[in-house]
Amino acid sequence: MPAQHRFSILIAILAALLGASSLPISAQLLAPRMPSQGPNPLTNSTVKPGKMILFDLEARFAKDVLERGGAGFASWFADDGVALGNGAAPLIGKVAITKSSTWLAKDYQLTWTPTEALMGPSGDMGYTWGHFEGKSKDQNGNPVLTSGRYMTVWRKQPDGAWKVVLDAGANDVPNAGDCCKLPTGP
16 A cells, blocks of 8 residues: 555544544645745634644654754653654654664754644644655765655643654655656667
């Protein structure tokens, strides 16, 4: 099953679990905004408070990761959190996520922008989804860029702190010209 299809199914399941009837696409929060993108949730007084909480969590999470790399990434997970990477085995539990998240911010810059957020009816669980980019260099010092879509599921902990319980990402599909070329030759 293609990664995009699995991602769509996962979003639909989460929407059903959280009581959403649809997933409207709103403007992006952290990227420069064009007037045609719709209202900015930070300045739009009609945005529900639950959505604002989730967008704020994502902004703080992204800032921490940009500053501290893998250590910042792992620190946001609940003890029972799960990280699903594109084509990788699931990382189950904060200990496994921490052991795997060893990159330094100077070597790998992971950034993302939430597109949408939805808080569940009880106000203690919600999700965000959007676009991510990872920038690094290969062994020859050439720039390497990965990008794709992500989804983060947040849960309020007994102490009132919000933690990531599921983070999943799927790389963008290659351009049609890159993936579908037939070999040429004799």
